[in-house]
Structure formats: C-alpha cells, structure tokens
Amino acid sequence: MKESVQLFVDQRGQTLRALITEGERVLAAAVLPGPLNSASTLQELVAVLFAKVGRKPDLAHLLIAADQVKLSTYRLQEMPLADGAKIIQRSIMTATGEREPIFRMTRLAPQQDKDVFLAEQIPRATVAHLQQLFAQAHIRLASISTTLQANIAAFAPFRDGILQAHAIFDVSPEAVTATFLSPTEILHHETLAIRDSDREPEVDDDAGSERVLKRRLFAVLNVIHGLYSQYMLANPLSPVEKVWLCGPGAEIAGLEESLVDAMDIEVASLDLLAGKIEESRSFSPLAGLIGASSQKDYVNFLPAQATKSTQDRRRLLALFAAGLVALLCIAVVGKASYEVFRWERSLARERSEIKRLQAAAAAEQGRVASLRYLKQLGVATPPLSVIFSEIAFRLPREVQLDGINLLQGDEVGTLEVLAVTQHKTPWHNERIFTSLMASLYGVPHLQCSQNPDIAMLRLGKEKLIKLKVSCRLIPPEGEH
Numbered sequence: 001m002k003e004s005v006q007l008f009v010d011q012r013g014q015t016l017r018a019l020i021t022e023g024e025r026v027l028a029a030a031v032l033p034g035p036l037n038s039a040s041t042l043q044e045l046v047a048v049l050f051a052k053v054g055r056k057p058d059l060a061h062l063l064i065a066a067d068q069v070k071l072s073t074y075r076l077q078e079m080p081l082a083d084g085a086k087i088i089q090r091s092i093m094t095a096t097g098e099r100e101p102i103f104r105m106t107r108l109a110p111q112q113d114k115d116v117f118l119a120e121q122i123p124r125a126t127v128a129h130l131q132q133l134f135a136q137a138h139i140r141l142a143s144i145s146t147t148l149q150a151n152i153a154a155f156a157p158f159r160d161g162i163l164q165a166h167a168i169f170d171v172s173p174e175a176v177t178a179t180f181l182s183p184t185e186i187l188h189h190e191t192l193a194i195r196d197s198d199r200e201p202e203v204d205d206d207a208g209s210e211r212v213l214k215r216r217l218f219a220v221l222n223v224i225h226g227l228y229s230q231y232m233l234a235n236p237l238s239p240v241e242k243v244w245l246c247g248p249g250a251e252i253a254g255l256e257e258s259l260v261d262a263m264d265i266e267v268a269s270l271d272l273l274a275g276k277i278e279e280s281r282s283f284s285p286l287a288g289l290i291g292a293s294s295q296k297d298y299v300n301f302l303p304a305q306a307t308k309s310t311q312d313r314r315r316l317l318a319l320f321a322a323g324l325v326a327l328l329c330i331a332v333v334g335k336a337s338y339e340v341f342r343w344e345r346s347l348a349r350e351r352s353e354i355k356r357l358q359a360a361a362a363a364e365q366g367r368v369a370s371l372r373y374l375k376q377l378g379v380a381t382p383p384l385s386v387i388f389s390e391i392a393f394r395l396p397r398e399v400q401l402d403g404i405n406l407l408q409g410d411e412v413g414t415l416e417v418l419a420v421t422q423h424k425t426p427w428h429n430e431r432i433f434t435s436l437m438a439s440l441y442g443v444p445h446l447q448c449s450q451n452p453d454i455a456m457l458r459l460g461k462e463k464l465i466k467l468k469v470s471c472r473l474i475p476p477e478g479e480h
Contacts, residue, residue, distance in 0.1 A: 006293075007046065007057035007139065010286045011036040012065045012147065013172045015248065017283055020049045020057060024290050028052040029277040035065075039136035046137065059142040060134060061293050063286055064301070066175065066191055069146050070121045075114040081105075088119050098124055104299050106148065109185040109235075118189060120146050122301050131302075144301040145289055147177050148189055153298075154272055154288025155244065159183060165238045167231070168270060169224055170285060171249025176220060178227040180240065187238055188231045192223050217252055221262060228263065246270040246284035387445060387473075391417060394439035398422070398432050402466070415446065415471045423456065423463035436467065446471040 003023035010017040016034045020027045030048045032041070050056055074091070076084050085105060092101040103121035110116055127144065134141040151168050158166075162183045170177040173194070180188040228240070243265055245256065250269065259267045272287040273280040292298050384406070392401055398421050405416040417440065421432050433452070440448045448471040457464040 004058040007060040010063040042137040059140045061143045072119045074117045149299045150285035153292035166242045168244045170247040176223045242266045244270040248282040250281045390443045396435040417469045419467045
C-alpha cells in the first residue's frame, strides 16, 4: 500500500517554499515568488512539483506567515492546565471579540512563583480564507502550524544534547525569529523585524552586489545581537552554549563565521535536509513538520471541525467494512463465546466457594490456637481471677484501675495493667508512682517492669495521668 503524498508549504515572507513528500521521504522541493494570496498561485506551485515527480498531493500542511499570528504572554498562578486555558481563552475573547478564538498554548520557563504561557492566536477570518484558498485549488488542508512550533519540531532530534541553553535563529529577508531552549523548557521566543532601510534592492554590478551582501550581513547580525541581549537580560543564569541557524537568510555568505567572531560561541546549521536539496537550510522549519505532523502531540491550529468532515467519511467507510466483518465473526463465534462465558461463570463460582472455605479454615485455625494458648496458660499459672483480685486489692487509694490486657506470649504471656490518677505536684505524683509499683511488686506470680509508660490526659479542666505497667506472668515453681 502506497503512503500518501503530502505537500508542505512555507508561506512566510515574500517567497513560497514547498516540499512534496511520500511518507517522510522528500520527493522534491520548489521555490516560487509569493505571497500566497490566491488559488492560482497554489495551483502553480503544485504544477511545478508535479512536473518534477509526476505526483499530486493528497493533502497539505501550511506553515503560516508570522504576521498572521498574534503572540501574547500570560503569567498565571499555578493551576491545572485546563483552568489556565480557560483564563487565556476569556482574555483573547475580550481582546478580539471572537466567541471561539483559535489559539494554542506553549509553556515557557516559570518566573518566580508564576507559570508562564505563550499563546499563539490566529484570527478565524485568516483560517477561513486559507481553507477556502486550498479548497479552490482542490487540495485538502490538513494542518496549519507556526514558526515556533515548526522550529521546536525541527530541533527535537538535537534537544537531548543541551546542557544549559541553545538558540535557534530562523533568518528571513524580513525578520529574525529567535527561540531559546533548555533541555526541558522554552526559555524565550521573539521575532524582530529587519528594518526596511537595511534591505537594499538587488543590483547588477559586482561592487553593488558586494555592498548589498555586506549590508544584509550587518543587518542580520545587528538583529541577532538585539535578540540575544534581550534573552540574556531575562535569563542571566542560562547562558547560551550553542547557536543554530536556519531559514533563507542563513544562506548569507559569512554569517556563521561572523557570529562566531561576534559572540564567541559555537555556531551550527540546523539543516534537516543536508545534501538532499539546494539551499536546504531554508527548508529546515518546513522539514521539521514532516515528522511532527503524524504525531499525536502535533500542534495543529486548524479547527477540529475543518478536518472532521473528511475524517468522518473515511471513518464511516472503515466502520462499514468493519461492521460487515464483525457480523460474520459474530455468527461464527457466537456459540463459542457463550460456552466460554458459561464455563467462566462456573469457574468463578467454584473459586468463590474455595475462597470461602479457605477463610473459614483460617478462622478455625485461629480459634484453635487461642484455645491451646488459654489451656496452656491455665496449666502454667494460677487462675487469672486470683491475680486480678490481688491487683485490685493492692492498688493505692489515689489510683483507679482502668483495665488489664492479657497479651499472648510464647509460653505464659504478659499482663498490661492500665491505671489512672489525678495530676498533682511532682512530689505527690512521684509518691503515687512509687506506691503503685510497690503494690504490683507484691502480687504473686507477676514480674513487673520498673519503667511504666506515662501519658498526660485532660478531661475537661481536670488533668489526669495514665499509667501502663507491663508484667510478665511467672509460673509456680516446678511447673516451668
């Protein structure tokens, strides 16, 4: 089965760039004068590519112009992402008047105790115009993306190599877009235009061409320096260790060397199509979309309704075919499924009965163990009633018996004597403790700890002292 043929169009600037692919394999590239403002321009672009590969695209992906995207930064208190999206949506609705604005949020590096988001919003009128333009050219528009999302996708294979921060400078004749990234966050994103006065027209003579080239180089370096300075002011603790260049302006001769000299930093080409097409760095943002467009987390600014109708048709056909197969399967395996269900139900009943019997057996074993212990205790010690009576009789007047716990031991066992007395002066309390321990010491067949557990209680306005004394039962002589 052949993979779909897809068209990727970069409409940024005054020049259109396009790639036609089969799967993730680039078949051909094309460059035409822009802008993309009519269906005839798009049809001409498709015709150029068709002449090269003899294939027409099944669907298209568009990298939209930067001036058609409105960027806003939001600093919000820490909250669930869905709640933050609602706040940003209401803000955009108020600013634009659109009931359902088309926007996507990208999380930036947090600032102090605030979460920071960059919201990219494309007016609905712009999206509708682009949809109509592709429809008139008989091409299904599958997605719309932005410079930020394209460069993030293009840089994804290199992101694991970041230690502190890397910078991507996407250079065009009109502007430079800078994206600064850490291994896990987007630190800064900004676009700065190149002044019209720095963009001289082409000239025919060699001297004039050299002058224009130097002026362009100086203008790009000046803009990059401004973007880098803005970043360092906001992120002094995350210095840039490497710069990546892409976009049509990255092809300017001497740009890499000049950046190395000016910034004293490593500079490399972000070139995903090196050796495959001419001026391949110009296509790097577009090439980043090739692999990303098939991923689940691909950021698509095209409203869901726009892609839903075609997807629904395909889904209905698939469901119809699957339904026929399912009916045949049901007819064949229906009886077998019922038999399996019947056996599983019978097995579940048997397992439930086994568990019930196991629980009853475990409980019976516990009762048998307790009876054996009580029998052994009755043989090895005098009657507990005698010991309990002795304890109650010997307790000092100021002490009230709160309870006696019998703890099972290996042979005879342990008694925990719980008592309560009023809290008075330290001297008085000490006297009561001494009196209590002396009284328990005289109980036959008990060996009591000399270090009782003491806890303070409050009952209304009255302060109480709760005492716990652990005593080991001593069997009579000759009965060990």
